[in-house]
Amino acid sequence: MKSLTRTISLQKSAKSITDHNPVMVQRFGADPYALVYDGRVYLYMTGDKPSYNADGSIKENTYGNINTINVVSSDDLVNWTDHGSVYAAGKTGAASWGPNSWAPAAAYKNIDGKDKFFLYFANNGNGIGVLTSDSPVGPFIDEIGGPLISRETPNCAEVTWLFDPAVLMDDDGSAYIYVGGGVPSPDKAANPGTARVCKLGDDMMSLDGDPIAIENVDYLFEDSGINKIDGTYYYSYCSNFNVTPQAASELGFESGEIVTMKSDSPMGPFERCNPVLKNPERFFGRGGNNHHAMFEFNGEYYITYHSRILEEGLDMDGGYRSTNVDKLVLNENNEPSKSAGTRAGVAQLKALNPYEEVKAVTLSNASIGLKTKQYGDVAKKCGSGDMILCDISNGAWTSVSGVDFGTDGAKEIAFTLNVKETNPNGDYRGAIKVCLDSPSGEAVGCAVIANEKADNVEAIAEFTEPVTGEHNVFFVYAGEGYEVYSWIAR
Template sequence: MKYTMIIACMCRLLLTVTLQAQTVKPSNNPLDVPLGDPFILFDAPSETYYLYGTGGTENGFVAYKSTDLKSWEKQGVVYDAKQDKAWGTKDFWAPEVYAYGGKFYLFYSAHWKDNPTNELENYRIGVAVADQPAGPFIDRDGEPLFDPGYPIIDANVYFSDDGKLYLYYSRCCYKHPVKSAIARWAKKQGWYEEIEESWVYGVELAPDFSGIRGKPKLLLRPPTTLEDQQAEWESRSVTNREVNRRWTEGSVLFKHQDSYYMMYSANHFAGEHYAVGYATAKHPLGPFKKSAFNPVLQKNTDKGGIVSGTGHNSVLQLRDGRRLCVYHGRTTATGDQRLVFIDEMTITPAGKLIVNGPTTRTATE
């Protein structure tokens, strides 16, 4: 009981630190930060924001820092796989960093070197720790956090009010063909023999980040029928003949009043149709119901804009309660290079989540 109370107090302290982030406006979009899957940590003692993401170095991660969310200074490599405890060999993706118990913990995805059957996508989730938000981060155990028996990516951690911790991740599409109306339709067109899917799972996380508690629970997946109102936008990678896969990935959880909001990304991360939706629940492990207003963030090139491929977001909550949607996208000027965007997001009194983006204008104080 005493240990549970200590963990609960630490979680409340972490939430307080998050809420005490400076009241600022988003900067110009896109930022001059060439990363995908962006995540921002606010370090209260230094009054500094740290931005992490996919890219910037080979087999590792870099960080940028800012005091105003406008001007960003590169900090160099904060995690490098050239270390004794490294278990990953390539494809280092989706870093998220959490301040916890006086340390900083980096959750990330990578290709596991333990690969006796030579799988092409042998991804797992790892945890590295550092004394400072700019690292260096050192792997905790020399192996992944856990092995569910299938490839997984995109870790996100939620610190519950009751002291429990929850881990969310995405099962990869790799070798995961799923029967659905879209799969039958694509086969009838002569396009694809099968459609692989990625699904979002959640599970309780051990308080010391040493592993998971219980069995992972399926929370979100692409729709199986054409009548489902999510089917059109979550199937665009297939219907536009980009690839024989449908994704549900890049999940992030936060609480608003008495509801849990899970934002997630669908479609091919390298394509123009990458977009964000959300679902709500009354418990961190669901059941979740997808919003009728999805997608809440998507390309605007079909409406005269210059942004596409918007997705894999994180959420930064400011001291005044406002939330910022931090995501990556591409522009007609920058081509395939993913860049970081920050836009404000709101939730109406009726509970509707709105992302005010993608924008490419200058936000003023």
């Protein structure tokens, strides 16, 4: 084992091994929206894509090339499974009529005895599309063949930015969509009048009536949000960057801050409530736009939002965003209240069971350069679904946190992988070290990967003695030319 891995130098990661934010490090993901379904939280994110100048320098993020929606999920809010990137818009996307897919929102509804999933997105600033699927991870299709909301929709032509949807599924089975943003002119910064709400049809793909304005939204910028807590409806948004010092003193919030309003009706009228989250610059030093979603999971409330800490960890500076999750503070009235953004993130909610197959793209952290890609015909065609870990090289590593091996312990871990090419200079393709609690720790086992080009190859790391108890587990890779699909302890 030592002869295979003794020359390995560990590659760097973009975040500390003790940090849980950002939740995904293998690519960017902005404007997060949370859907809780069947014991898991699914996060849908704008697929920020770095662009480069001819000299290799990074371009500023202009959002114009974004036409995918990234999807990850977790049942513990620390280990996140990568489900790929929905090919939502663009010429080869499900909604080929639209060039872009920004700021997704997701919902599901039981229709004719079967759960159906709806993925809403902004076609840049000019309307809202909706895709459907029988699964929260796709494949998604466009059933209506055009926008759900457009400039032709009544009361929407004058909305500066017709984007950033949020969807409420109410207790009685009815659903509502919230959209809009932008400042029409400087003199309207204090009350832009560009927020809209509309009831959705029973099919979730049509409107039940005309959108109406949400009145008196102080310093609205963008980023619709909606939650129902103890019978009260909370509309939330990001304030614009024209909040004066006097207004900040009167209203209690600053520019670029997440703010709430409340009502006893899903369509309002709404009244001022509380600020919730300062601009990411306050917590992390790098600012920009602010985008959030609040959600309940296992009886606790959380807020997901984006920051620029991943690009900082990658030594980039182009306005590319990554998604965080932190606790949402509720005040004595059970209202969303001032919360904080952190690098540490939230505590793991439950231990990971290693005795059930774990996808290799289930990660709490990973070294820079490792990637994931679509696996299988469906995912390759549609962008989301099954994924495999790729771009492996010497010293790369991944981790999963809070793995509970129990009192009897595990004797080995078996990896399922694909060997893509043979090694002309050796008897093996590579190896995977299994380390506990630190990537630089002494390996408890090492799986040697045979030098044979084949799919669904099993490589086994036998432990020197049974591994018991709960540990953070690090997989350190040697060699290249192979991809890892899953692992299981035995």
